[in-house]
Amino acid sequence: MYGGIQITQTGAVDCCITARPNCSLSRSGKILVLASFFLILSVTAGVFAMMGAWPILPFAGLEMLAVLLAFYQVSCHERDYERITIEGNTLVLERRDNVRVMRSEYNRCWAQVVLQCRSVGQQCRVALRSHGAEQELGRHLNDEQRTELAHQLERRLGCQ
Amino acid sequence: MDATHAHDHGHDHHPSGLMRWVKTTNHKDIGTLYLWFALIMFFFAGSLAMMIRAELFEPGMQFVHPEFFNQLTTMHGLIMIFGVIMPAFTGFANWQVPLMIGAPDMAFPRMNNWSFWLLPVAAIFLIGEFFLPGGAVAGGWTMYPPLFIQGGVSYDLTIFAVHIMGASSIMGSINIITTILNMRAPGMTMMKMPMFVWTWLITAYLLIATMPVLAGAVTMLLTDRHFGTHFFNAAGGGDPVMFQHIFWFFGHPEVYILILPAFGIISQIIPTFARKPLFGYASMVYATGSIAILSFIVWGHHMFTVGMPAAGQLFFMYSTMLIAVPTGVKVFNWVATMWKGSMTFETPMLFAVAFVCLFTMGGFSGLVLAITPVDIQLQDTYYVVAHFHYVLVSGALFSIFAGAYYWLPKWTGHMYDEKLGKLHFWLSVISMNILFFPMHFLGLAGMPRRVPDYALQFTQFNQIASIGGFIFGASQLIFLIVVLKAVRGGAKATDKVWEGAEGLEWTVPSPAPYHTFETAPMVK
Ligand code: HEM
Ligand SMILES: [Cu+2]
Numbered sequence: 001m002y003g004g005i006q007i008t009q010t011g012a013v014d015c016c017i018t019a020r021p022n023c024s025l026s027r028s029g030k031i032l033v034l035a036s037f038f039l040i041l042s043v044t045a046g047v048f049a050m051m052g053a054w055p056i057l058p059f060a061g062l063e064m065l066a067v068l069l070a071f072y073q074v075s076c077h078e079r080d081y082e083r084i085t086i087e088g089n090t091l092v093l094e095r096r097d098n099v100r101v102m103r104s105e106y107n108r109c110w111a112q113v114v115l116q117c118r119s120v121g122q123q124c125r126v127a128l129r130s131h132g133a134e135q136e137l138g139r140h141l142n143d144e145q146r147t148e149l150a151h152q153l154e155r156r157l158g159c160q
Numbered sequence: 161m162d163a164t165h166a167h168d169h170g171h172d173h174h175p176s177g178l179m180r181w182v183k184t185t186n187h188k189d190i191g192t193l194y195l196w197f198a199l200i201m202f203f204f205a206g207s208l209a210m211m212i213r214a215e216l217f218e219p220g221m222q223f224v225h226p227e228f229f230n231q232l233t234t235m236h237g238l239i240m241i242f243g244v245i246m247p248a249f250t251g252f253a254n255w256q257v258p259l260m261i262g263a264p265d266m267a268f269p270r271m272n273n274w275s276f277w278l279l280p281v282a283a284i285f286l287i288g289e290f291f292l293p294g295g296a297v298a299g300g301w302t303m304y305p306p307l308f309i310q311g312g313v314s315y316d317l318t319i320f321a322v323h324i325m326g327a328s329s330i331m332g333s334i335n336i337i338t339t340i341l342n343m344r345a346p347g348m349t350m351m352k353m354p355m356f357v358w359t360w361l362i363t364a365y366l367l368i369a370t371m372p373v374l375a376g377a378v379t380m381l382l383t384d385r386h387f388g389t390h391f392f393n394a395a396g397g398g399d400p401v402m403f404q405h406i407f408w409f410f411g412h413p414e415v416y417i418l419i420l421p422a423f424g425i426i427s428q429i430i431p432t433f434a435r436k437p438l439f440g441y442a443s444m445v446y447a448t449g450s451i452a453i454l455s456f457i458v459w460g461h462h463m464f465t466v467g468m469p470a471a472g473q474l475f476f477m478y479s480t481m482l483i484a485v486p487t488g489v490k491v492f493n494w495v496a497t498m499w500k501g502s503m504t505f506e507t508p509m510l511f512a513v514a515f516v517c518l519f520t521m522g523g524f525s526g527l528v529l530a531i532t533p534v535d536i537q538l539q540d541t542y543y544v545v546a547h548f549h550y551v552l553v554s555g556a557l558f559s560i561f562a563g564a565y566y567w568l569p570k571w572t573g574h575m576y577d578e579k580l581g582k583l584h585f586w587l588s589v590i591s592m593n594i595l596f597f598p599m600h601f602l603g604l605a606g607m608p609r610r611v612p613d614y615a616l617q618f619t620q621f622n623q624i625a626s627i628g629g630f631i632f633g634a635s636q637l638i639f640l641i642v643v644l645k646a647v648r649g650g651a652k653a654t655d656k657v658w659e660g661a662e663g664l665e666w667t668v669p670s671p672a673p674y675h676t677f678e679t680a681p682m683v684k
Contacts, residue, residue, distance in 0.1 A: 004346070022263065025342040033341065040369045044409070048376070052399075053391060053406055055383070056376030063330055063372050070334045074267065074342055119573065123186050142264040144668055 005141065005149055010087070015156060019082045019149065021140035023074075030071060037067055082137060084128075086156055093128060093135060106130045109159040115150040117143070126150045182277075185269035187254045192571070193276050194251030195564075199640070201243035201283060206633055208236040213595075213629035216622050219614050229612035230298035235286065237301030238318070241418065242325045243283055245552065248560045249421040250275075250332050253360045255571060257336060259665040260354045262345030267338040271331050278328040285321040289314035300610065302407060303377075305392040305400045309384050316385070319378045326371045333364035333371075340364075345664070351445070354663050355438060358445050359424030362452045366413045366420070369456075374410040377403065401466050408459035416455045419551060420448060422519075422559030423490060426512050428663075429566050430494050433509035434501025435660035440493040447486035447493075454483050464535045473532045480530035484523060491520055506658075507581035511562035514554060514589045522550030525600065540610075543603025549596045554589075561588070561639065568646050569653030570665065576646040580638055587635035594628025 008016045025033075045060035076098045083094045091106040110130050117124040124143045127134040138146040184190060212232050215223050224232070254272070258265055266272045289296035294312035303322075308315055340361045344353070353361075380391040381403075390396030392403045431438045438444065460468065460476035468476075494516050503509070525547040529535045538544065561584075568576050598621040603609075607618045614622065656666040 022343050022345055024344040024346075024348070025338075029341065033337070037368060041372065044369070044373060045376075048373070048406060048409075051402060051405075053376060053380060053402060055379045055391075056373055056406075059372035059375040059379070063368065066330065067334055067368065070268065070338055074338055123188055138264075140264060142258070142262060145264070 004145055005152070007152065013156065014087045016086070017084045017149065017152060019138055019140050019145075021077065021080060023078045025074070030075075034068065034071060038064060080140065082140065084137075084153070089159070091128075091157070093137075104135065108157060111157055113150050113153045113157060115147065117147075124150075126153075128153075183273070185265070185273050187258050187266045187269070187272065188571075190266075190272050190276050191251045191254030191256075194247045194254060194279075197276075197279055197283075198244050198248035198251060198560075199643070201239055201247070203636070203640075204287070205236050205239040205244060206636065208232045208239070209629065210633050212236065213626040215612055216614070217626040218623070219616055219619055221613055224612065226612045227298060228295060230300075230610065231290070231296040233610050234297050234300055235290075238297075239283075239286060240552070241301065241414075242322075243279070243286070245418050245556045245560070246329065247279060249360075249363075249418075249556075252356075252421065252425065252560075252563055252567075253332075253336055256567065256665060257339060257357055257360060258343070259570075259668060260357050260663060261340065261343060261348055262664050263339060263343035266335050267343060268335050272335055275328045275331040275335065278324050278331075282321040282324040282328070285317045285324070289317050292317075302411065303381065304407070305381060305384065305403050306394065308381050309393055316382065319382050322378050323375060326375050329367050330371050333367040336360055336364040337368070348664075351442065354424075355427035355441070355444055356421070356424035359420045359427075359448055362448050363417050363420045366417050366452055366455070370410045370413045370417075373406060374414075377406045377410065380406075401463075404463050404466060405459070408462045409456070411462065412459040413452075413455045415548075415551070416451060418556050419519075420452070422515070422556045423448060425559045425563040425566075426494065426515050429508050429512040429562055430497050430516075431662070432566075432658050432660045433506065433512070434498045434503050436497055436501040437662070438493065439496035439499075440489075443489055444493055447489040450486040451483060454479065454486070458483065461530055461535070464532050465539055477530055477532045481527060484527055487523055491516060491523075506565075507576075507578060507585055508562045508566035510582065510585045510589075511558045511565065514585070515558045515562065518550055518554030518558070518589075518592075522547060522552075522555055525550060538603055540608055541603035542599040542607045542609055545609050546596050546599035546603060549599070553592055553596065558588075561585075564639075564643070566658075567665075568643070569657040570668075572646045572650075573653055574646045574650035575653050575657075576642050576650065580642045580645075584635060584638040584642060587638070588632060591628045591631035591635060595625050595632050596628075598622075598624045598628075 004020070004022070006018045006020070008018075010016060041060040041064055045056045048054075048056045080096050080098070082096075083092075085092045085094070086108060089108045091108050091111050092103065093106065094101070094103045096102075106128065107130065112129045114127045114129050114134065115124060122143060124146045126137045126146045126149055128137055129135075138149050141149060181189065181193060184193075209232075211224065212229070215221070215229055254266065257263075286296075292312070292314050294314060297308075297311065297314050297318045299307040299311060299315065303318070340353070340357055380389070383389040384391055384393045384398065388396075390398035392398045392400050394400055427438055427444060458476060458480045460472060461480045464473060464476070498513075505513070525543065529538060529544065529547055565576060565581055568574075602618055602621050602625075605618065605621075607614055607622075655668070658666075
């Protein structure tokens with residue numbers, strides 16, 4: 001799936017910006033990785049258990065559980081996205097986080113972009129600010145893409 | 161390294177000061193934390209080594225008691241492995257893996273914070289043992305019973321610390337694996353990943369495969385100590401040799417956990433300064449994979465003298481020798497990369513070239529030890545100490561230095577002091593050889609390892625080694641100065657710090673003027 005920011009221009013000044021995470025692991029890849037862990041861990045822990053060293057088994061089980069949980073988390077967030085639609089004087093921020101879909105509306109004239117970087121170009125945070133409240137943006141993006149997102153938004157905000 | 165920006169119209173929502181570091185979930189912050197932790201532990205474990213070398217300067221007992229000497233060697237080994245080399249590599253992974261694959265962060269940022277903060281806790285347990293009645297553990301980093309079943313309360317603390325560090329490693333590995341597999345930028349296929357990313361993927365695999373074995377082993381030590389089980393306690397029908405099998409089934413892959421990321425770092429640096437792509441990329445990937453697989457079937461070479469059937473000895477001898485084949489492929493490829501390249505020798509490259517030469521020597525002494533009848537003579541002598549210090553100091557540690565100099569400008573935005581870097585390199589490489597090379601002779605002549613006193617005929621070589629050791633120790637202060645200077649300022653680093661550097665991390669600004677990017681980057 002395409003990751004990063006995608007900009008669809010819907011008019012001279014109106015547009016739609018979508019940010020998605022990169023998900024490079026395929027379904028079969030996931031199964032392969034999990035199966036290989038399961039195989040390695042069960043064989044080694046099993047052989048040691050047969051030699052009488054059974055306390056390795058519960059640790060192997062716990063770890064397998066942790067790996068499963070991690071992969072489950074990853075699958076849950078595969079379809080996450082953030083979408084900003086700017087039309088006329090409204091800006092709509094729509095974000096999907098696992099099963100939750102959140103939507104908020106802003107006035108294009110009043111919304112501001114905030115970009116903060118801890119050191120120049122590094123560890124940047126982008127947020128949309130209006131009425132003293134902030135919504136963080138670009139959680140699926142890296143620093144340069146966040147900077148780019150802030151830049152793009154900035155160009156499109158303000159009263160038209 | 162202060163913050164923010166022209167576009168910051170209001171207040172800063174980042175936690176600042178100390179809390180910023182405690183709560184951070186940012187891969188770069190966490191990478192920095194890991195690296196500073198490793199550096200601090202390096203100086204601590206290093207000062208233990210200085211005490212060891214001071215005591216061994218002359219035969220007889222001068223400075224420490226034999227019991228304390230054993231505590232020194234045990235703690236030096238444990239901390240160097242679990243507190244220095246592994247955290248330093250994890251720091252590199254945190255910093256570089258997301259940058260190199262174009263990901264925004266690690267897959268589980270909050271877990272990342274946890275995996276780091278477990279480490280100082282474990283370190284406090286370990287170091288705190290020195291202040292307990294009876295002192296720190298003195299049973300060797302390999303934790304063999306029956307000694308480890310009989311010791312005092314510090315042995316329990318060590319078991320606890322090993323559990324904590326293991327949990328930290330597992331969380332870190334899961335994070336690294338999911339990040340690498342799932343968060344690569346569009347276009348970055350597996351066979352386009354930088355070698356450093358590949359080696360860490362395989363290392364994380366090794367960690368996940370072996371950590372439950374270590375956790376189980378130390379848990380059995382604990383239950384033998386306190387809950388009346390007899391896994392390893394011969395008095396109750398247990399088998400101490402079984403501990404050795406279990407430990408080394410973890411322990412041998414562990415030594416590759418300590419060297420594979422080093423291979424990755426070197427494979428990034430040599431092409432940069434030879435201004436040629438890495439020779440035989442695919443074969444490098446397959447060689448790394450084969451080394452990882454083979455590392456699971458050679459553990460017996462640490463136990464040739466425990467009484468093993470001849471067939472077992474032969475199996476472990478040949479399988480161990482087999483590892484030299486993929487290792488040789490890697491060394492060949494590094495040399496072929498340099499062959500007819502237009503090389504320059506900045507500090508990272510100097511350390512990388514020293515790595516290739518000296519690590520190869522460590523590999524060769526490993527091959528010598530792999531020959532069963534030879535090992536029966538040499539095991540538990542200084543020859544083994546020489547072997548593993550050549551692979552761990554001029555291998556793992558030098559690669560860490562190489563990588564630190566290589567990426568320091570990217571991390572700090574400032575160039576490091578090249579003159580001081582070169583001084584650090586030359587002092588380190590010369591003193592390292594003065595320190596460890598004579599140990600081959602000491603071992604061949606029969607000086608046992610882990611002893612505070614020795615027979616008169618070993619004096620000269622020990623004195624040479626100790627002098628080398630003191631120079632080596634002092635030289636590391638130069639590294640600290642170089643790092644501090646680069647953090648605090650210096651010539652501005654460009655995006656692509658090194659002329660021959662390739663890869664996504666060099667398209668990211670080192671100091672980034674705002675509004676540089678008009679379009680988002682993509683991997684071709
Ligand atoms: C060609 C590659 C290698 C071969 C053939 C090899 C072989 C061996 C053998 C046979 C021993 C056992 C010696 C004894 O105790 O009598 C040994 C010990 C050791 N090796 Fe290697 N080795 C190789 C590479 C490495 C690497 C890459 C590392 C780590 C980065 C490493 C770290 C160690 C350590 C730490 C010990 C000592 C463990 C202890 O008793 O405390 N070796 N090696
Ligand atoms: Cu080994």
